[in-house]
Amino acid sequence: MPVIKSSREEAVDAIMKEFRKSGYDAASLARLSAATGLGKSSLYHYFPNGKEDMAKAAGARAAELVVEAVIEPLTGEGDLKARLNKASAGLSKFYNGGKTSCLVDLFTIGEAEAAAPGLAKSMAEAVLRALASVAEESGHAKKQAKLVAERAVIELEGALVLARALGSTRPFQRMLSRLPELLLANEG
Amino acid sequence: MPVIKSSREEAVDAIMKEFRKSGYDAASLARLSAATGLGKSSLYHYFPNGKEDMAKAAGARAAELVVEAVIEPLTGEGDLKARLNKASAGLSKFYNGGKTSCLVDLFTIGEAEAAAPGLAKSMAEAVLRALASVAEESGHAKKQAKLVAERAVIELEGALVLARALGSTRPFQRMLSRLPELLLANEG
DNA sequence: TCCAATATACCAACCGTTCGGTACAGTGAG
DNA sequence: CTCACTGTACCGAACGGTTGGTATATTGGA
Numbered sequence: 021m022p023v024i025k026s027s028r029e030e031a032v033d034a035i036m037k038e039f040r041k042s043g044y045d046a047a048s049l050a051r052l053s054a055a056t057g058l059g060k061s062s063l064y065h066y067f068p069n070g071k072e073d074m075a076k077a078a079g080a081r082a083a084e085l086v087v088e089a090v091i092e093p094l095t096g097e098g099d100l101k102a103r104l105n106k107a108s109a110g111l112s113k114f115y116n117g118g119k120t121s122c123l124v125d126l127f128t129i130g131e132a133e134a135a136a137p138g139l140a141k142s143m144a145e146a147v148l149r150a151l152a153s154v155a156e157e158s159g160h161a162k163k164q165a166k167l168v169a170e171r172a173v174i175e176l177e178g179a180l181v182l183a184r185a186l187g188s189t190r191p192f193q194r195m196l197s198r199l200p201e202l203l204l205a206n207e208g
Numbered sequence: 209m210p211v212i213k214s215s216r217e218e219a220v221d222a223i224m225k226e227f228r229k230s231g232y233d234a235a236s237l238a239r240l241s242a243a244t245g246l247g248k249s250s251l252y253h254y255f256p257n258g259k260e261d262m263a264k265a266a267g268a269r270a271a272e273l274v275v276e277a278v279i280e281p282l283t284g285e286g287d288l289k290a291r292l293n294k295a296s297a298g299l300s301k302f303y304n305g306g307k308t309s310c311l312v313d314l315f316t317i318g319e320a321e322a323a324a325p326g327l328a329k330s331m332a333e334a335v336l337r338a339l340a341s342v343a344e345e346s347g348h349a350k351k352q353a354k355l356v357a358e359r360a361v362i363e364l365e366g367a368l369v370l371a372r373a374l375g376s377t378r379p380f381q382r383m384l385s386r387l388p389e390l391l392l393a394n395e396g
Numbered sequence: 397t398c399c400a401a402t403a404t405a406c407c408a409a410c411c412g413t414t415c416g417g418t419a420c421a422g423t424g425a426g
Numbered sequence: 427c428t429c430a431c432t433g434t435a436c437c438g439a440a441c442g443g444t445t446g447g448t449a450t451a452t453t454g455g456a
Contacts (some may be wrong), residue, residue, distance in 0.1 A: 027435080027436095042317075042318055043231075043233065043317040043318040045231065045233035045234050045318055046233050046317070046318030046319050048410080048411070048412080049411075049412055049413080050410080050411085050412095058435095058436075058437090059436065059437050059438075060412085060413080060437090060438095061413090061414080061415085061436075061437060061438080061439095062435070062436045062437065064412095064413075064414080065434080065435060065436065066435090070412065070413065071412070071413095121317070122369075124369065124370075124373050125313065125317075125369045125373075126317060127373075128369070128372040128373050129230075129231040129234070129309070129313075129314060129317060130230055130231040130233055130234030130318075131234050140372075140373045141373055141374055141375060143373075144370060144373040144374055145374070167382070170370065170379055170382070173366070173370055174362075174363060174366035174367050174369075174370050174379060174383060175362060175363070175366055176366065177365065177366040177369040177370060178361070178362035178363055178364065178365040178366025178367070178369070179362050179366070181310075181312065181313045181316070181362075181365040181366070181369065182312075182332060182358065182361055182362050182365060184316040184328075185312050185313075185315075185316050185328045185329055185331075185332040186329055186332055186333070187329060191358055191362060194355070194358070195362060215401085236444080236445065236446085237444095237445075237446060237447085238444080238445085246401095246402085247402060247403065247404090248403095248446090248447080248448095249401085249402060249403065249404085249448090250401065250402055250403090252447075252448080253400080253401060253402080254401095258446065258447065259446070259447095397456100398455105398456085399454100399455095399456095400453105400454095400455090400456105401452100401453080401454085401455100402451105402452080402453070402454100403450100403451080403452070403453085404449105404450085404451075404452095405448100405449085405450085405451095406447105406448080406449080406450100407446105407447080407448075407449095408445100408446100408447095409444100409445075409446090409447105410443105410444080410445065410446100411442100411443080411444065411445075412441105412442105412443095412444100413440105413441075413442095413443105414439105414440085414441070414442105415438105415439085415440080415441085416437105416438095416439090416440100417436105417437085417438090417439105418435100418436085418437080418438105419434105419435085419436080419437100420433105420434085420435085420436105421432100421433090421434085421435100422431100422432080422433085422434100423430105423431085423432080423433100424429105424430095424431090424432105425428100425429095425430090425431100426427105426428085426429090426430105
């Protein structure tokens with residue numbers, strides 16, 4: 021039930037969108053201002069430390085959405101295959117079918133690391149932990165679960181990069197179809 | 209035998225290095241000037257269209273180096289396993305063990321695409337073509353060879369992203385050890 | 397003499413950030 | 427009920443600095 025979105029929450033969503041479209045460096049305050057509909061100085065009202073705060077808020081929001089779209093369906097109830105399908109659909113939606121980039125990638129490039137140190141790392145680690153936990157639950161040994169989670173993240177990030185470079189969502193779609201058999205324990 | 213490096217060639221190498229370290233947007237003319245040891249006017253002497261020309265030159269040089277380090281060893285003489293080892297070593301060296309990024313990733317972010325349209329795409333396609341040709345030669349059917357090449361590039365790019373995010377080269381190293389069995393036709 | 401190469405000086409545009417200020421919705425004392 | 431006060435939301439204008447890029451002058455080797 022979408023009660024009332026505060027202006028700040030709306031702003032964070034728009035900011036996340038802009039960062040994921042342009043990357044950290046190219047997402048200028050002018051663009052973030054246009055994306056949110058707020059004046060530059062208004063942005064400083066919600067984010068006193070400027071661009072750095074905006075990046076952190078965008079990262080936190082993205083993590084929230086990933087948990088919502090992927091992790092929760094994965095650890096929920098129902099048969100395993102159905103859960104994997106749900107998670108795949110969630111991934112596809114969050115990454116817009118492969119057209120929208122991942123902040124784990126974008127926030128490790130250029131000035132982002134200097135502005136918000138460790139942000140990308142903590143985001144990556146959170147996803148790795150969640151995926152490893154799921155893989156372990158599905159039958160993998162602890163060590164193997166970690167490796168499987170790493171491969172999943174690698175395929176995700178790589179597919180997004182290639183899709184972006186080629187201007188095609190096909191590599192991302194193919195990667196999505198590979199994911200379930202990767203996570204599951206009963207492989208050949 | 210290219211004994212004497214022209215000043216321009218040295219500059220291109222330094223520029224490529226800087227782009228691969230900072231990405232397109234954060235690689236300012238000031239940084240490129242410092243990286244090359246050349247004043248702005250000298251840079252514009254060698255690269256009349258400015259940053260755009262520098263990006264193109266860096267991309268072309270990177271492609272050259274990849275062919276040299278990976279493709280040529282792969283299509284050379286000797287037993288297949290030895291060639292794969294050589295290519296792996298070449299990859300590791302070119303990407304500095306996972307510490308240096310790939311321009312296919314960096315040049316699809318921010319203003320790069322607007323400045324040099326299609327550059328990242330042509331680079332990605334060149335690598336895909338070369339890898340697919342190798343995979344086909346090693347026994348894969350044409351269609352399968354393309355898919356295998358795509359997966360190899362995805363793993364490469366993804367491993368580089370994750371390694372960068374985590375600040376660890378381990379994901380890249382593990383990916384390198386997976387590559388040979390991916391390219392080879394006789395899989396389970 | 398010629399011309400590639402470099403230096404110096406400069407530009408308008410834009411950067412992230414800050415300032416001074418307005419509009420307005422509470423709130424609590426009288 | 428009123429009115430001074432407070433806090434939140436927002437904005438236009440400007441800050442000092444940097445951006446990518448240019449124009450002009452000078453250097454130095456062939």
